[in-house]
Amino acid sequence: xxxxxxxxxxxxxxxxxxxxxxxxxxxxxxxxxxxxxxxxxxxxxxxxxxxxxxxxxxxxxxxxxxxxxxxxxxxxxxxxxxxxxxxxxxxxxxxxxxxxxxx
Amino acid sequence: xxxxxxxxxxxxxxxxxxxxxxxxxxxxxxxxxxxxxxxxxxxxxxxxxxxxxxxxxxxxxxxxxxxxxxxxxxxxxxxxxxxxxxxxxxxxxxxx
Amino acid sequence: xxxxxxxxxxxxxxxxxxxxxxxxxxxxxxxxxxxxxxxxxxxxxxxxxxxxxxxxxxxxxxxxxxxxxxxxxxxxxxxxxxxxxxxxxxxxxxxxxxx
Numbered sequence: 001x002x003x004x005x006x007x008x009x010x011x012x013x014x015x016x017x018x019x020x021x022x023x024x025x026x027x028x029x030x031x032x033x034x035x036x037x038x039x040x041x042x043x044x045x046x047x048x049x050x051x052x053x054x055x056x057x058x059x060x061x062x063x064x065x066x067x068x069x070x071x072x073x074x075x076x077x078x079x080x081x082x083x084x085x086x087x088x089x090x091x092x093x094x095x096x097x098x099x100x101x102x103x
Numbered sequence: 104x105x106x107x108x109x110x111x112x113x114x115x116x117x118x119x120x121x122x123x124x125x126x127x128x129x130x131x132x133x134x135x136x137x138x139x140x141x142x143x144x145x146x147x148x149x150x151x152x153x154x155x156x157x158x159x160x161x162x163x164x165x166x167x168x169x170x171x172x173x174x175x176x177x178x179x180x181x182x183x184x185x186x187x188x189x190x191x192x193x194x195x196x197x198x199x
Numbered sequence: 200x201x202x203x204x205x206x207x208x209x210x211x212x213x214x215x216x217x218x219x220x221x222x223x224x225x226x227x228x229x230x231x232x233x234x235x236x237x238x239x240x241x242x243x244x245x246x247x248x249x250x251x252x253x254x255x256x257x258x259x260x261x262x263x264x265x266x267x268x269x270x271x272x273x274x275x276x277x278x279x280x281x282x283x284x285x286x287x288x289x290x291x292x293x294x295x296x297x298x
Contacts, residue, residue, distance in 0.1 A: 040140065
């Protein structure tokens with residue numbers, strides 16, 4: 001799993017059955033301080049996350065299919081948590097409660 | 104799973120059994136600004152799409168699950184046609 | 200999958216026993232414009248490809264999803280012989296034209 005920022009949404013009217021009714025988010029993997037670390041990807045939302053949230057992303061098929069309850073779903077990237085705060089050695093590295101408003 | 108733009112079509116008559124009739128397309132992965140991200144690759148099209156279309160695709164073993172037969176050596180599959188993607192408040196176009 | 204050209208084959212007498220009898224091909228990766236890159240992979244064959252063929256190869260655990268590679272220590276497999284491809288409507292490669 002990795003930390004990521006939700007930077008956008010995807011509207012996909014035609015897609016495989018396993019994704020019907022699922023919300024897709026554009027997520028950018030980040031370090032706790034917010035620096036991007038890897039390629040931007042698309043994740044299936046399972047926790048009602050939104051743009052501006054820092055989230056926990058699972059990028060592994062077996063676990064993903066367990067969460068979706070569909071052993072045949074061709075899906076591997078899922079948003080599985082909304083991060084409240086990240087604690088580092090120097091105190092809080094990220095704190096959602098400190099954000100004044102959602103962008 | 105990643106965003107991508109379909110850039111072309113590829114024809115291969117002689118391919119691994121079980122992949123007959125599965126269209127192959129060249130795609131360019133895109134970042135959240137709609138810029139090219141990495142090299143172009145070939146993906147199986149599990150949903151119909153053509154050159155210029157904005158799509159999303161899955162990589163790795165999961166890609167084979169999107170094909171009609173799932174025991175196939177496929178590591179990338181287009182699994183959705185994107186009508187609209189919005190990132191950082193900017194709309195990335197759909198079909199082009 | 201990536202496009203490549205079969206430029207050779209590998210023979211190794213001492214190898215994991217699960218690789219015995221498998222044909223291993225040296226594939227030079229080509230980009231979408233059919234320009235050869237400096238990247239080479241060794242891939243198992245599942246479609247009887249030969250030297251000079253333009254092929255598609257799959258990597259990772261997907262490469263083990265053929266009868267020739269199932270449960271074997273293989274991370275790349277040639278899974279199609281390319282006939283042609285085009286980019287934005289313009290033909291880039293055509294097998295029969297010998298380009």
